Amino acid sequence: AQTVTQSQPEMSVQEAETVTLSCTYDTSESDYYLFWYKQPPSRQMILVIRQEAYKQQNATENRFSVNFQKAAKSFSLKISDSQLGDAAMYFCAYRRTQGGSEKLVFGKGTKLTVNP
Amino acid sequence: GAVVSQHPSRVICKSGTSVKIECRSLDFQATTMFWYRQFPKKSLMLMATSNEGSKATYEQGVEKDKFLINHASLTLSTLTVTSAHPEDSSFYICSARKRAGGSDEQFFGPGTRLTVL
Numbered sequence: 599a600q601t602v603t604q605s606q607p608e609m610s611v612q613e614a615e616t617v618t619l620s621c622t623y624d625t626s627e628s629d630y631y632l633f634w635y636k637q638p639p640s641r642q643m644i645l646v647i648r649q650e651a652y653k654q655q656n657a658t659e660n661r662f663s664v665n666f667q668k669a670a671k672s673f674s675l676k677i678s679d680s681q682l683g684d685a686a687m688y689f690c691a692y693r694r695t696q697g698g699s700e701k702l703v704f705g706k707g708t709k710l711t712v713n714p
Numbered sequence: 715g716a717v718v719s720q721h722p723s724r725v726i727c728k729s730g731t732s733v734k735i736e737c738r739s740l741d742f743q744a745t746t747m748f749w750y751r752q753f754p755k756k757s758l759m760l761m762a763t764s765n766e767g768s769k770a771t772y773e774q775g776v777e778k779d780k781f782l783i784n785h786a787s788l789t790l791s792t793l794t795v796t797s798a799h800p801e802d803s804s805f806y807i808c809s810a811r812k813r814a815g816g817s818d819e820q821f822f823g824p825g826t827r828l829t830v831l
Contacts, residue, residue, distance in 0.1 A: 635822075641805060643758075643822035689757060700746060700811055702820060704757045 600625045602692050604705035611680045612713050618665075619675045619708050621690030627651075631693045632666065632673045633702070638686040646688070649673065650695075677710075685712045716742045718810045720823035727798055728831055735793045735826045737808030743788035744810035748820065749781075752805045764791040798830040 601624045611617035623632070634646040649657045649666050656664050661681075665674045677684055690705040717740040727733050737747055745766045750758040762783050763771040770783035780802075782794040791810075795802055805827050809820040 641752075641807075641825045643807065643809070645819070645821075648819075700818075700820075701748065701760055701763060702758075702809075706757045709755075 600627075600692050600694070600703050602690050602703050602705040604690055604708050606708045607706070608709045608711070610711040610713060611677070613680055613682060615680055616676060616678045617680055617710065619677075619688050619690075619710070621673045621675070621705055623671050623673065623690070623692050623703075625671070625692065625694075627694055629695045631695060632664075633691040633693070634662070634664070634673075634675045635689045635691060635704075636684075636686045637689065637707075638683075643689075647675065680712050682712050682714060685710055716740075716810070716812050716819075716821045718808065718821045718823040720806075720808055720826050722826060723824060724827045724829075726829045726831065729799055730797055732794055732796045733798055733828060735795075735806055735808075735828075737791045737793070737810065737823050739789045739810040739812070739821070742810070742812045742814065744791075744812060745788060746811040747785060747791040748809045748811075749783060749791075749793050750807040750809070752807060752825075754805075758807060761793075795828065798828070800830045803828055803830045 603622045630651045632649045636644045636646050647659045661678045663676045687707045689707045691702045719738045721736045747764040749761045752758050761776045764783045764785040766785045772778045785791040807825045808823045
């Protein structure tokens, strides 16, 4: 079974600084999706960024970028120029692309605090 | 993007009663919806996968007779917690799968906080 591990229960960053959240996963599949979701205090899950495993290029979305290391099964999220609104729980997630199982497998999450 | 709503956002009920939570995809059709449960400061735990027009697929350890799921249309799935007890108190989140134009993504509802007295 696939597993997703987030080894940092909590992280903090100064406003305008850069922070990296770690995520590793375990799978025997060669093609899959990886995601980072943000859950602010409102509890609404928001997709931050996604990566398709067959793409070598790291995904970027404005201030958010990933470092996808397929061989190492690592998928870290970098937040640049951190803003107060970035404070939230961040969940890394995995999903197969084939085989009929579209379910997301989530890590335990990392709570990010942004200090003014 | 796409919008998924949940109703109600909060519900308080007495022990032994049943509670129904609705999940709607407002601007797209979703053949597949998912129900999650989230305990405080914890991750999302998948309870079941809801497929339109067929029986839901439950994850191991989830009682299908207690958590009834109905996906009667392409825009609506319901989760009914039957004979609720205080240990069922939790935050329930649904998501809907949108497949269009080569993209395949899940969109989440805002969640429902259930408190069983």
